[in-house]
Amino acid sequence: MTDNIRESNSNEVRPPWRKPVVLSALLHAAIFFFALVGWSWSNPTHEPPPRSISARLIMPEKTQPEPAVKPKPEPEKAQPEKKPDEEKQKELERQEQERKAAEAEQKREEERKKALVREKEKKAEAEAKAKEAAKIKAEAEAAAAAKRKAEKEKAAAEEKRKAEERRKAEEQRKAEEKRKAEEKRQAEEKRKQEEAERKRKEQEEAKRREQERKKREEQLAALASQSKQDQALADQRRAEQAAASKARDARMQSESEKYEGLIRDKVGANWFIPSSAQPGLVATLEITLLPTGELVSVKVTTSSGNSAFDNSALSAVRGISRFPVPDDADVFNRYFRTFSLQFDPKTLK
């Protein structure tokens, strides 16, 4: 039941785009309706009308003594007079009295006429009358029976109608319930569908993402592979460069060594080892040259501790107007722009 409420609520917020769904629901409802009608007919246990029919049969019994001349209003009025209305009751009583008076008059007329007839026709008529009476009686009985039957039928029809109405109402209710249930179901279904859809979409999304991820990974892998290739290429290039550089280094080295030798000879020829030099006396000077080989600066970086010795080294360096340096600017810059001279005499005087 709570589901129902929740469902109706959910129905109320039903968006219009579900129209096809509504149609489908209606169709379902129709199908369900017919199915239910068929079902309810084949299941009469649910119908309460038979009881009320038997109850109503009493009323026509009461009015049965009344002639079938005016059968018309009775059942008609009897029905509305079910309600205990005072005024209506009085009116009815009055009408009953009037009717009864009229009926009495009529009766007397008929009695007098009958007496005339009876006198005229005495036997035949009596017989005919008896026959007639029997016939009338039979007819009245038949009429009453018919009336009863009609009333019964009518009541039955009414009952049936009412039952039908109830049934219809019930069916409607049921249909409504069913509709609601259907709606609920549909909503549920829809929800489920939506859920499923959502899940599907989610799955699809996840799948798509996964695919994208895979794709990206593949791309990355491809990139990495490319990068590896690039790397390999770069490595190779670097190796080649290194080899070239090594060759160049070797060339520069040999060039450097050549000029190292020239500088060593020139400085040595200019170096007058002072007589105070002792074994182990070493001075280191830092030389800065111009690319032309001219001296920019010289300083003692490690003193021998013997000023005459240091001075002899400084003098030797400063005595060279132009150092032999390579023309190759790279070699010059690498080795000879700034370098050190270590004065470490092997032969002492």
Add this chain to the structure above:
Amino acid sequence: MMRAFLTLVLAGVLAMPAQAELLIRITEGADNALPVAVVPFGESGGISGDEDIAQIVRDDLAMSGEFAPLATDKMLSLPSKGDDVYYRDWRLLGQKYLLVGQLSPANGGKDVKAQFELFDVNQEKRILGATATVSAKNLRTLGHHISDRVYEAITGTKGIFSTRIAYITLDMEDGKRIYRLNVSDVDGKRSQVRLKTDEPILSPAWAPDGKRLAYVSFETGRPAIYIHELSTGKRNKIAQFPGLNSAPAFSPDGKSLLLTLSRDGNAEIYKMDIASRKLTRMTDHWAIDTEPSWAPDGESFVFTSDRSGGPQVYRMDANGGDLKRLTFGSRYNARPRYSADGKNIFYVHQRDSAFHIARMNVDSGDESILTRTQLDESPSVAPNGRLLIYATQQGSNSVLAVVSADGGSTYTLPSRFGDVREPAWSPFVN
């Protein structure tokens, strides 16, 4: 891409500090002597005396074997003070050092004052500026003094140009052999005869104060050892024992002598306390032990002994122990003398039929021959250890020669006398 770039950058960065600074070792110096210009000194006022100070300095420096003084006629300018020096002139001439100076009379003309400056031409820097005053009669003393200052300023080694040489000359005069004990400047000039006799004079030896000489004289007919005080001429005969009295050698503290005596039958080395004349026998061997020479530290001495069958050099502690033979490989090694620093000994070494002066490193035993002359004898080491004087045969005469202690250069001292022998280099004198 970025990584590759970074790698390259990194490689570039790493390449720089990886490049160690070039270091060139200079182990060989110039073979030639150091070019030095000694400009004739300027003179102001009347300077008596005919000495050329600059020439004295040039000769001194040349004798050292370490300098090659520039001839005056090659000079482009003759500055006598620093303000007048144009380095370019001297650089053009290849000169490494430049000495300029001027002389002026002092003390009313009795003295001479010298102002002198030494310049490092390459560094365009004055490395010495000084004044000195001497008696006008001793201009050579002034010259040698300036030489010493210049030498020390450039080489870091104390100069020996003011030291003296003692030596013996032999001359034939009127058919007689005349022996003289002479003392001269290291350049052979200003020699003075300290003793003249017609009997042999041998083995002069300087006292460490440079004021006394010990020597062997036969003037009495028999060998005796005298100590001669130079300033006064006073002589003391300190040893005249029977037999040999020879080869005196002052101890470094000047208080004792080592000498060779044969008073006990065989030539042995004794130590004499000069003040008490007390003798201590140092050697005891049937062979001849002679020619002792003190180590500079006074802890030991070397001497010649033929205990191996021929003369060889031995070393002994000052207390007489730890005898050790030093020389091998030649049948004649004699007359050892310690170097000033005690690391080497110099001695006469026979090779084939020639006698050379050899040097041996006492610790390593490395031996090298220093002289190319023949019949060399009597080596004596200059007090700065840089030079060695010895006697050698030149024609029929014996002359004195100076050789640098590394054997690099030889300088023959001029002598008026025909036969010169047994030179002894004085200690530093102040």
